[in-house]
Amino acid sequence: MTKNTYTKLLEQHRDRVFSYALYALRDREDAEDVTQEVFLRLWRQGDQLELHSSEAWLIRVTNNLCIDCARRRKTVRKHLGRPDTETLERLPQQASTWNDPEAALGRSENQRNLLEAMETLPEEARTIMLMHYFQGLRLQDIAGALGKKTSTVKVQIHRARKALRLVLDSSTDFPLSVRKETG
Amino acid sequence: MTPDTSSLSSGSSCLDFELHLAEYAEGSLSAHQHDLVADHLDHCPMCRAELGRELHLRGELGSLPVEECPARVTRNLLTLVEAEEGPASAPIRPRTATWRRINPFLGWAAAAAAAAVLIWAPLQGGSEAERQAEARLATTAPAEYSPQEIKAARADLARSLLLTMQVLDRSERSTVKEVFGRTLPRSLSRSLKTVITPPEGGQG
Numbered sequence: 179m180t181k182n183t184y185t186k187l188l189e190q191h192r193d194r195v196f197s198y199a200l201y202a203l204r205d206r207e208d209a210e211d212v213t214q215e216v217f218l219r220l221w222r223q224g225d226q227l228e229l230h231s232s233e234a235w236l237i238r239v240t241n242n243l244c245i246d247c248a249r250r251r252k253t254v255r256k257h258l259g260r261p262d263t264e265t266l267e268r269l270p271q272q273a274s275t276w277n278d279p280e281a282a283l284g285r286s287e288n289q290r291n292l293l294e295a296m297e298t299l300p301e302e303a304r305t306i307m308l309m310h311y312f313q314g315l316r317l318q319d320i321a322g323a324l325g326k327k328t329s330t331v332k333v334q335i336h337r338a339r340k341a342l343r344l345v346l347d348s349s350t351d352f353p354l355s356v357r358k359e360t361g
Numbered sequence: 362m363t364p365d366t367s368s369l370s371s372g373s374s375c376l377d378f379e380l381h382l383a384e385y386a387e388g389s390l391s392a393h394q395h396d397l398v399a400d401h402l403d404h405c406p407m408c409r410a411e412l413g414r415e416l417h418l419r420g421e422l423g424s425l426p427v428e429e430c431p432a433r434v435t436r437n438l439l440t441l442v443e444a445e446e447g448p449a450s451a452p453i454r455p456r457t458a459t460w461r462r463i464n465p466f467l468g469w470a471a472a473a474a475a476a477a478v479l480i481w482a483p484l485q486g487g488s489e490a491e492r493q494a495e496a497r498l499a500t501t502a503p504a505e506y507s508p509q510e511i512k513a514a515r516a517d518l519a520r521s522l523l524l525t526m527q528v529l530d531r532s533e534r535s536t537v538k539e540v541f542g543r544t545l546p547r548s549l550s551r552s553l554k555t556v557i558t559p560p561e562g563g564q565g
Contacts, residue, residue, distance in 0.1 A: 188435065192430040192435060193427050195430070196429075197426075197428045200428055207531060210431060214437055218438065221445065286421075307418075310383065311419055311422030316387060332381070333380065339418060
C-alpha cells in the first residue's frame, strides 16, 4: 500500500472508526487510542489487504480492539479491587464526562437517553446494536464479523430491543417506552 | 436457549415474527417471508408496535452524528507511518507473534532506558568504560545492523517517543479530572494552555 492510498483511506474512514469506538467505549481517550491502533495496523497490513475489503477489515478490527479495550478496563478495575458501590458512585461522573457538552452538541435528547440506556446492555449486545444500527451492517455481515450464527445475532437484537424498552419505560415521552395501542 | 429463527409460516407465533422484524426493516427477507411478516403485521397490533420501536431505534441510532476524529490522532499516525516508511524497495518487516506480544512494553522499556541514560550519563562523566563502549559501537554498528534493522529501530523509537508524549498528555488531563472532578471542554483546555504556556523566548 502506498502512502498516498493509506492517507486516502485514513481520511475516508477515520471519523467513522473514531465515532464507532467513541459510542462503543464512551470514552474519548480510549476511542482515540483505538482509532490510532486500527490505522497503524492498516498500514502494517500493507499489500496483504485488498482495497475493496478494507472497510469490512476496518470494522472488524475496530470492533475487536474495542472489545479488548473494554475487557482491559474491566480487568484494571478488578485488580484495583474497587467495591461495586464505589464503581456505582463513579457512574454519574463518568456519565458527565461522556455527556461533555462539546461532544454532545450534535446529539438529540432522545439519542442521549438511548445511549445511556444502552450502557445497561451486555457488551456483546451493545456491540451488535451499534454495528447494525449505527454502522448499517446487515445481520449476516455482523454474524460473519463476530463469528456467530445469524440467528444468534437476531435474538440478541430482539432481546436488546426489549431490554431498552424496559430501561426507557420510565421516560414518558420516549417512543421506545411501552405504549398501549388503542383501537 | 436460542429460539429457532430460521423459518416462518403463517402459523408462526408473535415471537417468531418479532425476531424477523430487524430483517424486515432492513429489507433482507425473501419475498415470501416479507409477505408473511406484512400479513401478520396487518392484524397484530402488538407486533406493529414492536415494528414501530424497531424503526425508531433504527432512526435514532442510525442518525447519531459522526464525530470528528481529533487532528492529533491523524498527526500521530502520519508520524508513525513516516518513521516506518523506508526506501521504496524495502518492505516493512513482518512482525512476529512474539514481537507483537512484547510490542506494548517496548515503549515503556525505551522510555525507562532513556530516563536511565539521562540520569546515569552525567554521573559517569565520560569514563574510560564509556569511551570504550562508544568506540566499540562505532566500529561494530555498520557491520552488525542492516538498513532494515536500523529502520525498524527508528520506527520503534518514534513510537516510544510518541507513547511517552501521550502518557504525559494523559496524566495532565487526569490531573485536571482529579482536581475539577470532570474533564474540561477542549476549547477551555486549549485557552488555559495558551495562558499558562510562557511566550517564546523564555521568561526574561
